Amino acid sequence: MLDALVIGAGPSGSNISSLLASSGLKVRFIDVKERIGIPNHCSGLVEKRVVDMVGEDLVLSRPSVADIITPAGSFSLESEKMYVLDRVALDRKLADIAVASGAILTIRATLLNFRVTDSYVRAQIKSAEGFETVDSRFIIGADGPTSTVRRNLGISPPKLLRSVQFDIKGKSSKVKIVMDRSLTPDFFAWEIPSDGEIEVGASGAGSMETVIKMTKGVDIVRKRGGLIPIGPTVLGRDRCFLVGDAAGTNKATTGGGLYGALISGLMLYRAIIGNGDVLQNYRKLWFSSFGSEVLKSYRIRTIIDKFERNYRLWVPLIRSNIKGINRVGDVDYPSKAFLYMLGAMPLRFPLAFKDIVSA
Known part of the structure; x- marks a missing residue:
């Protein structure tokens, strides 16, 4: 029997898998994708504390200014603490670390359903090898904003905002935020520079039209899209836990979710290896570490x-x-x-x- 079956090999899933496996627990993590990190849905704009957690080798650029553009005028915010990470490389690095720590990774695998008993969770998964029954002490949903684990627990999904991102060729040292309700009534649009490219994105209603307008006449390298969960945060039930986007740990102010994904995994790890009720301790640790910030957001x-x-x-x-x-x-x-x-x-x-x- 496994100690933990983790669904999802993004940052939150790989991080919790690595932490648990490095403590000697028997961990298996699965992902529906064939190639970890692809497609990428995240901009990768973070603070220094995230870089300290994942490594300087993943940094693509260091913007020093954020230009905020509104119908009433513009202003600039300065920061020496902004970093843009290579999100594809990040996902792969964290998955590799988890495997090196002893966790077993299965790609092209899907969770079908699971049943919770007093002492374990019995899950049905489908992979390239066929159908399989897996027993584990815990199941951890790290499977994104449309989490199968969350849905199977009967927990309503978080509020979701659809985002659209076009990558274009270009260089810049500035982040650009466009706050204009006539363009994006639900959220905002942005430009984030990376290594020789600029991500042009928007979220919420009107996002596709806005991004098309912002990239008119420019050669587009690639087009991407995704979902941003904007609460409420739910950390789990019984022997089933949620981390990252599956839990809704993103900030409602910016939509940023990478730091919350990593911290939620760390707090769940501490709750599992500690004493007492795991879910209760997880909730306490989450709120004291980053959950209060998410609530404020x-x-x-x-x-x-x-x-x-x-x-x-x-x-x-x-x-x-x-x-x-x-x-x-x-x-x-x-x-x-x-x-x-x-x-x-x-x-x-x-x-x-x-x-x-x-x-």
């Missing part, structure tokens, strides 16, 4: 959805506090900059503050 997203319509109010606010925002800004913890900005509102921008607190 839901509230902030609600405020942004209302406040973003009043560009004439918040663009001057940000411009007047740009030095402080640059100082506290953090890709993984965007609430720091938002709360800093909120603290400056009541006296200097009473109308903006009134608009926010009534959201």
Whole structure:
């Protein structure tokens, strides 16, 4: 019998597989894809702390400026902590580390269903070798925003935003964020530079039309798409646990999910090898490490959805506090900059503050 059957070999699945296997547990992780990391759905924009977790060798570029463009004007945020990672190489590296740690990887394998008992989980999987029954102490869903594990547990899926990304040839040292409700009413559009290419993307309603407009007249290297889960976070039930996109650990403010994917796996690992109820401990560890930031992001997203319509109010606010925002800004913890900005509102921008607190 396995100690853990992990569904999915993306960053969250490979990370938890590696951690558990390196502790001597018997782990098998499976993935529906034939080639790990392909297709890639993620932009790979992260903070230094993620680079410290996965390695400098995966860095493609280091943007130093983020230009924010709105109908009421533009402003620039500076940061020495932004990195763009090679997401395909990242997925493969983490999977290789998991295998080297002793985890067994099966590709082109699909979870069909599973049944939970008092002492184990019995799963039915289908691979190139045929149908197979696998018994394990735990099953871990790391199978993305449309998680089969989450669905089989009867847990509603997270809110999903569809994203579209076109990669074009080009070089830049800047990230560009376009916040315009007439283009993307649900979210925003972006340009993120990597190694000789620029990813042009958008999410939510109007994303395809927006990206086509932003890349008009430019040679397109490749076209990609994906789903961004925007909560609520659900970590599991009984002997079944969820990590990463399957759990809905993305920030609702930016849609970023890589740091949450890695941290959720780390916290689940600590809960499994520790003492006491695994799920209860996992919830506590998650909330104390990064879950509180994800919860803040839901509230902030609600405020942004209302406040973003009043560009004439918040663009001057940000411009007047740009030095402080640059100082506290953090890709993984965007609430720091938002709360800093909120603290400056009541006296200097009473109308903006009134608009926010009534959201």
